Amino acid sequence: MIDVIVTGDVLKTIAKALVALVSEARFHFKDEGMHSRAVDPANVAMVIVDVPSESFEAYSAEEDVIGVDVNRIYDISKTIKSKELVEIKVEESTMTIKFGSVQYSVQLIDPSAIRKEPKVPNLELPAKIVMDAGEFKKVIQAADKISDHVVFRSDDTGFYIEAEGDVDKIEFHMSESELIEFNKASARSMFSVEYLKEFVKIAGSGDILTIYLGTNYPVRLIFDVCDGKAKVEYILAPRIEE
Numbered sequence: 001m002i003d004v005i006v007t008g009d010v011l012k013t014i015a016k017a018l019v020a021l022v023s024e025a026r027f028h029f030k031d032e033g034m035h036s037r038a039v040d041p042a043n044v045a046m047v048i049v050d051v052p053s054e055s056f057e058a059y060s061a062e063e064d065v066i067g068v069d070v071n072r073i074y075d076i077s078k079t080i081k082s083k084e085l086v087e088i089k090v091e092e093s094t095m096t097i098k099f100g101s102v103q104y105s106v107q108l109i110d111p112s113a114i115r116k117e118p119k120v121p122n123l124e125l126p127a128k129i130v131m132d133a134g135e136f137k138k139v140i141q142a143a144d145k146i147s148d149h150v151v152f153r154s155d156d157t158g159f160y161i162e163a164e165g166d167v168d169k170i171e172f173h174m175s176e177s178e179l180i181e182f183n184k185a186s187a188r189s190m191f192s193v194e195y196l197k198e199f200v201k202i203a204g205s206g207d208i209l210t211i212y213l214g215t216n217y218p219v220r221l222i223f224d225v226c227d228g229k230a231k232v233e234y235i236l237a238p239r240i241e242e
Helices: 008-019 070-077 133-143 193-202
Strands: 002-007 024-030 033-039 045-052 058-061 064-069 085-091 094-099 102-107 127-132 149-155 158-164 169-174 187-192 208-213 219-225 230-236
Touching: 002 008, 008 033, 008 045, 008 070, 008 085, 008 193, 008 230, 064 070, 064 102, 070 102, 127 133, 127 158, 133 158, 133 169, 133 193, 133 208, 133 219, 149 193, 149 208, 187 193, 187 208, 193 219, 193 230
Parallel strands: none
Antiparallel strands: 002 058, 002 085, 024 033, 024 064, 033 045, 045 230, 085 094, 094 102, 127 208, 149 158, 149 187, 158 169, 208 219, 219 230
16 A cells, blocks of 8 residues: 655656656655656657655555556646645555545556656766756747757856757856856757757756766756755757757
8 A cells, every 4th residue: 555645846746747758657656765767659758756755744655566647647736736735545546646625536557558667778978067957947948939959068168058040049058157066078969949848847946957968969857856855857869960
């Protein structure tokens, strides 16, 4: 049996992170907490969600794997206030979500009917950039207005995000002194804005983003969200430049 209590912002963030790529996912409940990972149908991006047991207000869970309709969970979570306590119980094939005087009963999905979970690739990426996730969100939203792709690059002068449309272009630059952490390594890759604009929906001002970047390699975007209670990682394949 699974019986946990979590704040509304954590539940909403988990659901929002997954629904960016998939409609169904497996939730693994273990002693150390809840874990989920999935890859989008086009095999372009992966999402990995971790919520340690100490991030729950209460956590009682036998080791188990459940199949969840994340669209349904996300729809429910929209009505929950950020700091509202949410009790989640799983018994047999039903998940009960209770907050305030409201209780939902949601039918679970057979985990074996959900697409097989991906292996996490072992990526050796030279550049490490740590920054405010809210700043990253703003520049991706701005880039979306002029182009369908962006270039991430870094060198000893700082970290850059560049987008160029038919008539407009954007350059975002943060130097080492403006970043939380930066190792000055050189890297450059191009990525789809379509994916990135979905990823940044989980980010708020004060959240921390760690970026691992290479040259024409996938990027790792690791968001520490909900005051550090949850970690969401996206791995996105590059668009190879002509």
